[in-house]
Amino acid sequence: MAHHPLPGSLESGCIHGHLSHDTSHYREGAAQLELGDGFFRPESRPSRDLSVLMAAWQLRQRGESPCRWLDLMAGCGIRSVRWGLEALPAIRTSSAVTLTVNDADAARQLLLQRNLAPLRSARLTLACHQEPAEVLLRRAYLDQHHFDLIDLDAFGCPNGLLQASLQALAFDGVLLLASTDGRSPTGHDRVAAVRKFAAAARTHPASWEVALRLQLAVLAREAWMLGRGLEPLACFSDGRTFRLAVRMRRRLADGEEQQLGLLARCARCGAQAVQPLLRLQGWPSCACEGTQGRWAVTGPLWLGPLQSPVVISELLELADALEHTLAKPGRRLLQRLQADPGLPVCCWSTAELARRLQLQGPPSLHDLVGVLQASGYQACASGVMAGQLRTDAPLDSLLQVCRHLGRKDR
Incomplete structure (x- = not known):
């Protein structure tokens, strides 16, 4: 297979050593590797499972076309190892696959090389780098070396790397993005939200x-400035890390700019309202009497879908062929996301609704969804946060249904 590493890369021949059978090594999927003393969360396996499925899905989508993957901040290399040992063997293709593995921490290079050793026999071209992420991305762009899949798993807010990442991403490429910055986009550090997201962020029951949506808005603006479109494939959080899988389209979809807007909520009565920026005007009255209500506005944020149920369905189908890839928590996550595309935008905490009505406990989410759908409203359980109802029903109708169900539960 032809080898076209980026300039300055360490060839795959430099990778040496073997995996020990020491019981301190970590096993996940088809990978057994050393974790070293760097930061690692076993609880984040669902996101790594998703990345393997995304890599396999992309291979199947591209047919015989070459595939170029980038693990930008590889850490111990677990994602790269699993891509090579799980995604690649699962898809029958003669596509040439190039895997670029990068971590700027010189102290992790020997560990990373040992962990990547099993990939020497995989049918891929492997290139290892030890560079700051932005240096690698900028050089890739200048050399017109575009990647089809980029995993950017950074500490803190990744927004400083978004432009370089999107410029290095091929048309219809997939970006897997993680952020551990929870305070600014959830309204707990509003000054930082202005700096990092150029947005107002207010506290909200559906904070995750x-x-x-704030992160998607930043991505959309960066993509649009490059003339590309944004398609969210899967977006989720565990409350500590916020993760997005998005596909960058060659051009914007019709009306895509309508997906950027503002979300308002009245903390006193709980009413919510949404407006696209292109149709921005005065806010309607909330449910408070007289002038007692006050809207707290968040945005600009993404008003479009959060998931692609079609793609998630294909990922779940692929998981049947990847025997060791999708663990039970990851499967449950994908099934929740598959059932909730992320529209309508407004989400309501059932616990908050119960408190406002002084009910003994939250009404059944299943029953709420059923009654609202039977009444002609859109309604589903949120796949992003437990105990959250997604619906376009106005607040008064929603409270009326909750009150009725509360009486039935007595």
């Missing part, structure tokens, strides 16, 4: 979802 608001954080994801």
Whole structure:
């Protein structure tokens, strides 16, 4: 297979050593590797499972076309190892696959080389780098070396790397993005939200979802400035890390700019309202009497879908062929996301609704969804946060249904 590493790379021949059978090594999927003393969370396996499925899905989508993957901040290399040992063997293709593995920490290079050793026999071209992420991305762009899949798993807010990442991403490429910055996009550090997201961020019961939508808004603006479109494939959070899988389209979809807007909520009565920036005007009255209500506005944020149920369905189908890839928590996550595309935008905490009505406990989410759908409203359980209802029903109708179900539960 032809080898076209980026300039300055360490060839795959430099990778040596073997995996020990020491019981301190970590096993996940088809990978057994050393974790070293760097930061690692076993609880983040669902996101790594998703990345393997995304790599396999992309291979199947591209047919015989070459595939170029980048693990930008590889750490111990677990994602790269699993891509090579799980995604690649699962898809029958003669596609030439190039895997670029990068970590700027010189102290981790020997560990990374040992962990990558099993990939020497995989049918891929392997290139290792030890560079700051932005240096690698900028040089790749200048050399017109574009990647089809980029995993950017950074500490803190990744927004400083978004432009370089999107410029290095091929048309219809997939970006897997992680952020551990939870305070600014959830409204707990509003000054930082202005700096990092150029947005107002207010506290909200659906805080995880608001954080994801703020991150998508930044991505959309960066993509649009390059003339590309944004398609969210899967967006989720565990409350500590906010993760997005998005596909960058060659051009914007019709009306895509309508997906950028503002979300308002009245903390006193709980009412919510949404407006696209292109149709921005005065806010309607909330449910408070007289002038007692006050809207707290968040945004600009993404008002479009958060998931692609079609793609997630294909990932779940692929998981049947990847025997060791999708663990039970990851499967449950994908099934929740598959059932909730992320529209309508407004989410309501059932616990908050119960408190406002002084009910003994939250109404059944299943029953709420059923009654609202039977009444002609859109409604589903949120796949992003537990105990959250997604619906376009106005607040008064929602409270009326909750009150009725509360009486039935007595």
